[in-house]
Amino acid sequence: MTRRGYENAGYRRLFDGDGLSVGLGLPLTGVRESTPPVDEEVRLASHAESLGFDGLWARDVPTYWPRFGDAGGAFDTWPLLSHLAAHTDDIALGTSSIVLPLRHPVHVAKSAATVDRLSDGRLVLGVASGDRDPEYPAFGVDPDERGELVRERMAALRAIWREGFPEIEGSWGRLDGELDVLPKPTTETLALLPTGNARQSDEWIAQHGDGWLFYHLPETTLTSYIDRWRERTTDKPFAIAVRVALADDPTADPEPLHLGYRAGSEWFREYFGRLESHGLDHAIVGLEADDPAAAMETFADEVLD
Template structure:
């Protein structure tokens, strides 16, 4: 089996542009969100047609950065989400590999993948919250090297039994192996941003690329470079979305996205599809998330289908 047999990967990258939505769905990102409400909204997102739910990896809260993600650790949280959903992909956006021992990541990810029936897709990152690194005893300057070594070790312990590996993380001498293994040869890995790597490295070692919202001309350039380096390997991007009351309202820029009416968003995402974007992670900014999840699905996703 190949990474592309992973059911979550297939859901995201089957045919044309797919849509995911990121936790916290309640927009409660500086304290602990209401668990029952988050899970209810997760079920609702699946029922109206979203293809994925994405959870961020934020080990500690740094108020100067602005938010704490969805607060809960990604692995138990996605396991909980798996119990209330059936078919959509479960994504990490993104696991900060230099702050986590890769053997722990490998076991946790394989566990979530098995418990969800093969729905896990992993965004992976080198990290951007500087105070976390001394807290974990990691040098900022080592992030790029540790990221590469972690990816190599993840792939190795998922694919091989009793491997022999020497890395900055430690030594595997062939006497031990990882259990469980994922449902496929490897959990799909999507480097996020450049992760302090070259585009060529990402194209060679990633199962896709996850990037941020970019101006159209810049995005066209990035996509052209990506296709030259990676061929048909999927390209995903995150976009912050705030739905205006009037469907016909034009766009106003917000951080990493737009506030606009559903008619404009429908045209915008149709344009992304034509440009070759494969998946969009929507960060939905809303005071009424249930209603806006439905409105986005009905007025933006469904008319494109």
């Protein structure tokens, strides 16, 4: 079977199977407005891998905006994923998602390829245009240019990874063929999954993305999105992030939460079965619980089994 140039070990772990794969969103401890205990994050990451979860997804949140109410896990994306790579074996490592307008593409290319190499090819990149208003002036970025910057930086990343001594130019600067950026990733390029609309059209995402990562959607809306996606591309994955809070009563009916649900494990088993039947390829579960390790076990045993 011929593989495309971005299908590294992480991509294959998430998307090679016929059914729905499931990963977990960091921080696994649920500490979102301060700095999580790193030893506990590592212990839970190893536990998630042992339970059969397919991916661990770190967010890119450069600053903490209390009004937003979420520090995103506090740690910088690249050293965090490198640390997790050293304490896990084959679970995929993802970003959800790198805010490209705020990041220099040379730094992203080098950091991402480094994590990919250190993890034996387990990195998959969600990329985004960002959603925290005060961050754009902090980085000297015009928010009205986000769409153009996403397109420009995705093109720059691919050129840096694929070419030796690339010749490319953009608003970020210029590489004129005298400099290379090392290391190169384990594959020709790394998979880039635009997140949300990323200020782009569906057609552009289908043509230039290696998949589409979206937020939680109501089921009827989700099926319409997946159907539109399949009309534009039949072989690129569609993934969503969904918030999950397991009720003590396994038979409890669902209660809507922001970007997800609180419900019993029986309902979630049916729900994720429906997501699979709709053609969803991957779900990033934001698992909320007082005892994260026990919640992972319950989810693995009673929902995914």
